[in-house]
Amino acid sequence: MMVSQTKAKKSVWKRSLDARTALLYLLPSILLFSVFVFYPMFRTIYLSFFLTDQNGNAALFVGLENYTYLLESVAFRNSIKATFLFVLYTVPTGIIIALILALLANEKLKGIGFFRTIYSSTMGISVAASSVIWLFLFHPSIGMFNKLLNIFNLPQVEWLLDPTWALLSVSLSTIWLNTGFSFLILLGGLQNIDEHLYESARIDGASYWYRLRRITIPMLSPTLFFIVTISLINAFQTFGQIDILTKGGPSQSTNLIVYSIYKEAFVNYQFGTASAQAVFLFICILIVTILQFKLGERKVHYQ
Structure with missing residues (x-):
């Protein structure tokens, strides 16, 4: 009985020591996340319930009025529409182009x-x-x-000045910019597929398209799942292209939520409503990511 109690105490003490050691190793990451992630996040949620002064300090508690104002704002609804259209334009097209390029670059050619x-x-x-x-x-x-x-005698287009074309133009530049990263990740995934699977399929007389549908895509599905998730998050957070190319115009057609947050906070000095928009964007990204994991991961084939 005494031996059993001694062993139990040693086991508890060892687990406690392991936990403290693990916490010590995690401490730098915890500090960094606390300073640069957790504190800004909770500060943003806090400010979303207040009207603020020009220095960003909470001045007057208004509860949910900032959120009510956003839901009633035509400009904010236009930002939501523009953001989702931008995501729809850039994410599927960019991934398809990157996949085609990766398939071409995976061929063993001189x-x-x-x-x-x-x-x-x-x-x-x-x-x-x-x-x-x-x-x-x-x-x-x-x-x-x-x-x-x-050259083809077609009418000229005001690419960044026409509300009809502006969002498509920014989307085109974003697709081009993000293709390199998606291509490299997908190429790495393709090169990790066992070559023996293709050899067996060729021996059985399987065509290229059959191999693509039955071997390549299923074996590449974890990589595709990763790329889709990252691309969705990045698309919702796009800012630089909008700021340089259109500054949210023309007629607010490219005023994505992130750029709307920037203007509300650093141009209009309304940090309360800007924080409410940031919270709304966080919720949108969270919902999309959860849906992606719930629905998309079912079709992922892990080796």
Whole structure:
């Protein structure tokens, strides 16, 4: 009996020591997350219930009035619409293009390394630099796109000045910018698929499209799941392209929620309503991510 109690005490003491050791290793990460994630998040939620002064300090408690104001605001509803359209334009198209390029670059051809480098090169370009490049491409008089339209005797387009085209134009630049990262991740996933599966399928006479549908896509599904999740989150958080290319215009057609938060906080100095918008954006991303895990993960095939 005494031996059993001694062993139990030693086991409890060992678990306690392991827990303290683990906590010690996690302490730097906990401190960093507390300073840069948890405190700003709780501070944002706190400020969303207040009217603030120009320094961002809580001045008057208004409860849920900031949220009520947002739901009644036509401008905020337009921001929600523009944000979801932007996500719809960029995420599926970007992933499909990256997948096609990854399938091409995965072929064992002479000189394919050059194309892999070209396809992934957008990873090395900052949002600011790429947006400036696209700003020149979209220019109504000297831009390359309108010059191409001129060659085919087509009417010129005010890419960034026409509300009909502005969101599509920003989406195009975003797809180009994000393709490199998605391509590289998908290419890595393709190269991790066991080659023996393809050899067996070829011996059985399976066509390329059958192999793609029955082997490549199922085996690549964990990578695709990761890319879809990351792309959705990044699309909801897009800011740089909007700020440089359109500044939310024209006619608020590209005023995504993140840019609306920026203008409300740092242009209008309404930190309370800006915080309420940030909380709303957080809830949207949380819901989309949960749905992605609940619905999308069922179709993921883990080896």
